[in-house]
Structure formats: C-alpha cells, structure tokens
Amino acid sequence: MSLLTITDLTLRIAGRTLLDNASLSIDPGRKIGLVGRNGAGKSTLLAAIAGDIAPDGGNIVLSSRASMGRVKQETPSGDRSLIDTVLSGHLEREALLHEAETTQDATRLADVHERLLAIDAHAAPARAAAILSGLGFDQDAQQRPVSDFSGGWRMRVALATALFLNPDLLLLDEPTNHLDIEATIWLEGWLRNYGGSALIVSHDRSLLDNVVDAIAHLDRGKLSLTPGGYEEFVRIRTEQALQQNRAAERLAAQRAHMQSFVDRFRAKATKARQAQARLKALERLPQIESVIEDTPTRFSFPEPSALPPPMLTMDKVSIGYDGRVVLRNLSLRLDMDDRIALLGQNGRGKSTFAKLLAGRLAPMHGSVQHSPKMRIGYFAQHQSDELILTDTPIDHMARAMQDATPVAVRAQLARFGLDAARAESRVGDLSGGEKARLLLALATRDAPHLLLLDEPTNHLDLDARDALIRALADFEGAVVLISHDSHLVESVADRLWLVEDGTIAPFDGDMSAYRTWLVERARKAAAGNENAPDNDGSGRKEARRDRAEIRRAQAPLRKEARAAEALLGQLHKERALIEKRLADPALYDAGDTREITTLNTRLAALTAEEAAAEERWLNAESQLEEAEPS
Known part of the structure; x- marks a missing residue:
C-alpha cells in the first residue's frame, strides 16, 4: 500500500500552470529525489503535499495515521536552547511530559507513561543531541540560546527538528543549502539509515546519487519516475x-x-x-514528437594572461577579527594551475582565508606577496545581499566595467546565460539562480588569474552546476573553492586543504578518503578515544581536543542518565499516587473491582519499569565513570 498517492494533480500559481494532471506514488521506506528546472514547481508541490496550498485539481492522499515532517519556512528564534528547541518540536512528547507532571489521575498517569515508553521518550534528549552534533553543533553550542546564532545556523536547527521527529514521510527542500561539506556528508548517512520515506528536492548530485531510490522528474507539468540515483536518471x-x-x-x-x-x-x-x-x-500513423530539449546551460570565463610562478605566497601569516586570531602561521603558495578545495566545518576559517586572498582582510602578522599584475575574482555566498534590487544586471555590470562598451557589458552577462530579457529585468525579479549567475559574471569581468568561489552553487540548478564544472575545466587560472557540494569538489579540485585547529594543512587523499577520515574521527569521538591523532602534533592541542571529544562522547550518556533519573522520579510519583488510591477505603466501599484490578496491575508493572529505569541509570553512570580520563 502506498504511503503517499498523488493523482491527476493540477497546481496553478498566478495563472501559470505548474502541474497538469500529474501523478506520483511513494511506497513506505522509499526515498525519492525530486528534480526539475528552477521554477518548474518543485517547492510548490511540497507545499501542496504539506497542505499549505490547495490543489486546483486532483488528489493528494497520505496513508491514514501516517505522520509527515518538513523543515519549517520560518527559522526558530528566542532564548530557548538549541537542544530544548529541537525537543519541543515533538508536540506529543511535550504534552505527555507536561501531563505526567500535572495529572492527579493515577489511571491516566499510567496511560501517559505507557505512551511515553511507546514513543521512546526517555531516549529523545540523546537522539536530539546526536542529530545536532551531526549538523555541526557541539555540546556547548547545544546549550546556547537560538538567538545567539545567525540565520544559516538557525536553518540547521530547523532541519534538526524535522529529522528528530522521525516521521513516516519527510519532505526536504534543498536540505544542504546551509550546510558545510562535513554536515552534508553526515546528513547523507542519516538519510540512508532513515527507515521512513522521503521526498527530497535537491540540486546536490552527491546526495541524489548516495541516498535516493528513484528520481521524480517534474517537467512541463508532468511527473515521471526513474529508478536509481541521479547518474542513472x-x-x-x-x-x-x-x-x-x-x-x-x-x-x-x-x-x-x-x-x-x-x-x-x-x-x-x-x-x-x-x-x-x-x-x-x-x-x-501515430504522432511521435521529438524530445524537446531545453537550451543547454553554458558558462564561460574570460581567459587570463599568464603570470610567472609563484603567483602568490604567504609567510607565517595570522588573520582574524578585532584582535582575535582565527588562523595562524600560514605559509602557503598558489600557482596558476592550482585547483584547491578548502575542507573543514563552518566557523573554522575557510571564508576568512578567502577574504585574505581577496584582499578584503589584512594579515595580523606575517606577509603576503603576489604578482602586481594578479587579478582576483571573488564570489562570496552572501554577496547577493549587496545587489541593488531595483537595478538591472546591465546596471550592475556597467558600473563594474566603466570603460567597457554596452556590447561588451552584455557579452559578459551572456557568458553566464543572462540573455537580453533577464539582463534588462530588475534584480529583485530574478531567481536565486539568476542572481548567482550575475555574481559570477561580476566576479570574472576582469579575466581574473585567481578565482575564489565561496559556495557558488547554493541557488544553481543541476544543469547550471554542470555548466560551472565545464567552465572551470576550461578556465586557465587558479581556483580556490569552498563548497558543500561533493560532486563539484571532486570534479574541480585536484588538491584538498583542511582548515582545522586554527591552521591550514594539505589533506593527503581524495574526497573518498576524507569521508572515511570523518567517519573514523566521529567513531573515535563517540568512543572517547584519548589517543586520536592531532594534525599539528601539538601536545596541548591534542589534549584539549581529546578532552572535547570525551565531552562530546559523554554528552549522550549524561543525557541518558538524566532522562533515566527523571523517569524514575515520575514512576515513583505514579507509584505513590496508586498506593494512596489503593489505601483509600472509599475505593472499596464503591465496589469498583475493575479500577482495583487496573491499579494493582499497573502497580506490578511499575516495579518492572522502575527496575529497568534504574538499570539504565546505573549503566549510564557506570559508562561515564569508565570514560573519565585518568
């Protein structure tokens, strides 16, 4: 039996038909990737499935009693901690816990605890902590209020909440857009092990190849299903x-x-x-139409002039903000044939390093030397906020290329697929992908020798991402890339630099080796391994990192111990209420043998539940003691 059935669905937005009698069926446990051109209606379809908009025709039927989860459009806010924000997303658990604390009805209290056991409520804090950790929040961050974090990090909290709910059907719309490559790799693993069904809108080829069972293609108002990942599609x-x-x-x-x-x-x-x-x-004779192919997306970069090596060198450079060092002792070199991807979790200094290379951040210590003729093109992930929404792409490019002719201005825009109609449109009317194309056109207008790309694909569809890969393959200059898109990194970079522990060092291996390294590091952290290697060989840093790993490994155990202890308290409270009721002569005067039997049955069950909770608490405490450093 299908979990979700879409039959002859028609959806219209502002008079434009996005889906026209489209049908799709999702069976339990299946994970489907939803792909299509920008503006085809993928997000609108998810909104219709979630019940946010009403169909113009057809039916959307979710199996009875099945639960559905999605990332909320509004980001969480307020003074509640991250862990409590995620936990509060489980409305039934929150209501049951509140009722367990307030009800005076022993029979109802028994029902409440039976339901709490059924939904595995006692393990919820540890599960929420593990999800937040996988998405890049360490134990300390999980206890901080949501208001401390930026919008991108809050979107991670919203994603964590959706994953924590563990619904029968999970709707995800570009879930990797606000993640770094480490969190993206973790999410891929989580989704592979997820037992429910998922409908995932994504332009991330790695995610689509490593996670989904089939690809649903939304094209010209119709949905077609193809088995396998994106490459097979x-x-x-x-x-x-x-x-x-x-x-x-x-x-x-x-x-x-x-x-x-x-x-x-x-x-x-x-x-x-x-x-x-x-x-x-x-x-x-039948009418067979030739497949109508969309105009292929093509990008091209202006060819830079040659520069003698080395193009750029830095000697013992330290950089940071407001007197706080973010990266130190950097002694690195760049040449025109370099294709380098920066790896490492968000907040470790990748974008800071890009700003140093772009000349937007001066070194605090050390020196940076480069050819006086070197030109740099910089694409920053937040530069779209600097665009003037009421101006056109032509206005922006004309200001950037003041000595260029109108023909040259339009030609530069055309390099990135901004034709006459889009070049003359207000920036505020452009899609996210079209704004990204404008930023790429602006970044490369001077034929740069060094191209810095900080998350260039966030709003590009799959065809545009492939066009970017092809253009970078033909580009004659150097590339430094920051991206959560593993396929882009694997296709473009021939060297990997790891940004970690306040420095940058070459990573010896490819993306497959990096994935293995991340899994091994997570395993050691979970095991509280005190002998995990440290890249820079510093004894103090090694000890500090090991202590942090131990704290992270102990966090689920501490939460398990607290949850077991809290459950014991609730069970003891319930026992006291039942014993008080059984000691009441009025119960027996009423002659209600059914209630007496129910209470005695629950009392016997409580003994077993208290023993199990106590055993969990003792096991958690014992493991905590064993994990403590000697």
Whole structure:
C-alpha cells in the first residue's frame, strides 16, 4: 500500500500552470529525489503535499495515521536552547511530559507513561543531541540560546527538528543549502539509515546519487519516475531521448514517403484508390514528437594572461577579527594551475582565508606577496545581499566595467546565460539562480588569474552546476573553492586543504578518503578515544581536543542518565499516587473491582519499569565513570 498517492494533480500559481494532471506514488521506506528546472514547481508541490496550498485539481492522499515532517519556512528564534528547541518540536512528547507532571489521575498517569515508553521518550534528549552534533553543533553550542546564532545556523536547527521527529514521510527542500561539506556528508548517512520515506528536492548530485531510490522528474507539468540515483536518471533519460528521436525520424520518413505517393498519383484514375488508401494510412500513423530539449546551460570565463610562478605566497601569516586570531602561521603558495578545495566545518576559517586572498582582510602578522599584475575574482555566498534590487544586471555590470562598451557589458552577462530579457529585468525579479549567475559574471569581468568561489552553487540548478564544472575545466587560472557540494569538489579540485585547529594543512587523499577520515574521527569521538591523532602534533592541542571529544562522547550518556533519573522520579510519583488510591477505603466501599484490578496491575508493572529505569541509570553512570580520563 502506498504511503503517499498523488493523482491527476493540477497546481496553478498566478495563472501559470505548474502541474497538469500529474501523478506520483511513494511506497513506505522509499526515498525519492525530486528534480526539475528552477521554477518548474518543485517547492510548490511540497507545499501542496504539506497542505499549505490547495490543489486546483486532483488528489493528494497520505496513508491514514501516517505522520509527515518538513523543515519549517520560518527559522526558530528566542532564548530557548538549541537542544530544548529541537525537543519541543515533538508536540506529543511535550504534552505527555507536561501531563505526567500535572495529572492527579493515577489511571491516566499510567496511560501517559505507557505512551511515553511507546514513543521512546526517555531516549529523545540523546537522539536530539546526536542529530545536532551531526549538523555541526557541539555540546556547548547545544546549550546556547537560538538567538545567539545567525540565520544559516538557525536553518540547521530547523532541519534538526524535522529529522528528530522521525516521521513516516519527510519532505526536504534543498536540505544542504546551509550546510558545510562535513554536515552534508553526515546528513547523507542519516538519510540512508532513515527507515521512513522521503521526498527530497535537491540540486546536490552527491546526495541524489548516495541516498535516493528513484528520481521524480517534474517537467512541463508532468511527473515521471526513474529508478536509481541521479547518474542513472541521466543515463536512462538520455537513452530514452535518443530512442524517441530515432522513432520520430523513422516515422517522419515513412510519412514523407506516403505523402509523396499520394501527391504523385492522386490525380491518376488508375492509382486513385491506392492514393486514398495511403491517405487513410497516413492519418492512422501515430504522432511521435521529438524530445524537446531545453537550451543547454553554458558558462564561460574570460581567459587570463599568464603570470610567472609563484603567483602568490604567504609567510607565517595570522588573520582574524578585532584582535582575535582565527588562523595562524600560514605559509602557503598558489600557482596558476592550482585547483584547491578548502575542507573543514563552518566557523573554522575557510571564508576568512578567502577574504585574505581577496584582499578584503589584512594579515595580523606575517606577509603576503603576489604578482602586481594578479587579478582576483571573488564570489562570496552572501554577496547577493549587496545587489541593488531595483537595478538591472546591465546596471550592475556597467558600473563594474566603466570603460567597457554596452556590447561588451552584455557579452559578459551572456557568458553566464543572462540573455537580453533577464539582463534588462530588475534584480529583485530574478531567481536565486539568476542572481548567482550575475555574481559570477561580476566576479570574472576582469579575466581574473585567481578565482575564489565561496559556495557558488547554493541557488544553481543541476544543469547550471554542470555548466560551472565545464567552465572551470576550461578556465586557465587558479581556483580556490569552498563548497558543500561533493560532486563539484571532486570534479574541480585536484588538491584538498583542511582548515582545522586554527591552521591550514594539505589533506593527503581524495574526497573518498576524507569521508572515511570523518567517519573514523566521529567513531573515535563517540568512543572517547584519548589517543586520536592531532594534525599539528601539538601536545596541548591534542589534549584539549581529546578532552572535547570525551565531552562530546559523554554528552549522550549524561543525557541518558538524566532522562533515566527523571523517569524514575515520575514512576515513583505514579507509584505513590496508586498506593494512596489503593489505601483509600472509599475505593472499596464503591465496589469498583475493575479500577482495583487496573491499579494493582499497573502497580506490578511499575516495579518492572522502575527496575529497568534504574538499570539504565546505573549503566549510564557506570559508562561515564569508565570514560573519565585518568
């Protein structure tokens, strides 16, 4: 039986039809990637499934008693801690815990605790902490109020809440947009192990290849389902297009041959009957249209002039803000043939390093030397906020290229697919992907020798991402890339630099090795391994990191111990209420044997539950003691 059934769905927005009698079925446990061009209606479809908008026709049916979860559009806020914010997302658990604290009805209290056990409420804090940790929040951050964090980090909290609910159907719309590559890799693993169904809108090829069972393609108002990940979808769709085009060509040739016979012999009496037969046969031929391919997306970068090596060197450089050092002792070199990706969690200094290379941040110590002729193109992930919404792309480019002719201005925009119509539109009317194209055009207007790309693909669709990869392959200058998109990193970079522990060092391996390294590091952290290696060999840093790993590893145990202790208290409270009721003579005077039996049965069950909770508490405390450093 299907978990979600969409039948003949029609959706219109502002008079434009996005889905036209589209159908889709999702079985329990299946994970479906939803792809399509920007503006095709993917997010609108998710909104309709969630009940935010009403269909213009057709039906959306979710299986009875099935739960559905999605990332809320509004980011969480307020003074509540991250861990409490995630926990509060489980409304049933919150209501049951409140009722367990306030009810005086022993029978109802028993029902409440049975339901709490059924939803595994005692393990909820540890589960929420593990999800937040995977998305980049350490134990200290989890206890800080949501108001301390920026919008991007709050979106991670919203994502954590949706994952924590563990619904039967999970709706995710570009879940990796606010994640770094480490959190993206963690999310891929979580989704692979997730037992429910998921419908995932994403332009992240790695996510679509590593997580989903099938691809739902939204194209020209229709939904088609293809088994496998995105790579398999591209292969099958390409083969289907070729077969369909060949069939259309064969049919066109057959039609032309028949029409030629009719045209030649229609006027001849001896051939008139045959001509009429051919006309009828011609009318019966099926109408097979050739696959209509969208205009392919193409990007191109201006070719820079050659520079002698080294293009840029830095010697014992330290950088930071307001006297606080973020990265120190950097002695690195860049040449024109370098293709480098920066790895490391958000907040470790990747964007700070990019600002140093771009000349937007001066070193606190040390020196940076580069060729006086070197030009730098910088794409920053938040630069779209600096665009003037009432101006057009032509206005922006003309200001940036003051000595260029109008033809040259338009040509630079055209390099990134901004045709005349879009070049003359207000920036406020452009999509996120079109704004990203404008920023790429602005960043490369001077034919830079060094191109700095900080999350360039956040709003680009899959075709535009592939176009960017092809353009970078042809680019003659150096590239320093920061991206959560593993496919982009693997396709572009030939060297990886790890930003961690206040410095930058080469990572010896490819993205596959980096994934393995992350998993191994997480395993050691979970085990509280005191001998985990440290990249810089510093004894003090090693000890400090080991202590932090131990704290992270102990956090679930501490929460487990607290949860077990709290459950014990609630069970003791329930026991006291039942014993008080059983000691009441009025109970027996009323002669209600059913209530007496129920209370005695619950009292016996309480003994087993108290023993189990006490055992959990003792086990957690014992493991905490064993994990303490000697």
